[in-house]
Amino acid sequence: MRIATWNINSAKARQARLIEWLDRAQPDVVCLQETKLDDNAFAENFDEDLFRRGYAYAHHGDGRWNGVALLSRIGLDDVERGLAGGPGFPDPEPRAVAATCGGVRIWSLYVPNGRAPDDPHYAYKLEWLAALRGVLAESAPRQPIMACGDFNIAPTDADVWDPADFVGATHVTEPERSALGALTDLGLVDVLRARWPDDVVYTYWDYRALCFPKNMGMRIDLTLASADVAGRVAAAWVDRAARKGTGTSDHAPVVVDLDTAPDGDVGPMVPPPSSRGSSGRGSSGRGSSSQGSSNRSGSERAAATIRRKSAPSPATTTEDGA
């Protein structure tokens, strides 16, 4: 079961890249953020592309800004749009959609940016995260869950290319990190970081100033999983190829492969493509701890990481081509 999250920065502008990526990456479930479409426009643009590939979807958007979606080819049940009890700015915005897919309650989340610590949008961000905690706290004890999306928070200073550059900025402040900590305190595991504890792993690079080629990035797109789900993680990586070239989002997808659940009721309805065998699933199966790294495959490593240099220089970082 392959789950991905991707802030695509406009579904319409990204249509060709998204479809191309679905065909290449073969995710079973995709959490999208910043579709920037209303529900009708999303349907008009994507019904044919998605249904032909076996995906059902739930879109929650009202047009110009925000907009989230869940795509699934392994079932899409009990769809829930919006964040119950969440704040507005001033009205509630389409930043959350959830569904049960393959036995896991999955959330696609677009946390407010915050803009600046003294901006009203920052207070809104913290209120929104508090409401999210309330919703996940009800769900987490009852079922396996994953909360995926653009959190607009770098969990630690290791998740930004230069902490000094972020002094006074959002995404790194203590209240934001505490709000994220309140989510992990529910027992949710940041599965990408658990998988790559010591590597430079970014998911977002500003379009400006050659940030991507220099690897001046941030890790703000997160895949949080309840312990039962985290224990099934067979691989987790950032698909940096999706950020390369022209016409890309400024975010790259985060991809997580789960082994089949212990009760064996979960699996893709579409036969796994041959590419799947080279992405970390071929090893021993369940029992791979989310903390463990010994069974990471070379291709997972190649896709996921940039090696940290002893003297970090953005211009000289190279891909780890295992």
Place this chain on the structure above:
DNA sequence: ATGTCAGGCACGGCCTGA
């Protein structure tokens, strides 16, 4: 150098958001 994009409005560049 806020050095780039995206959408909206409305068809030519501004404005807003990220």
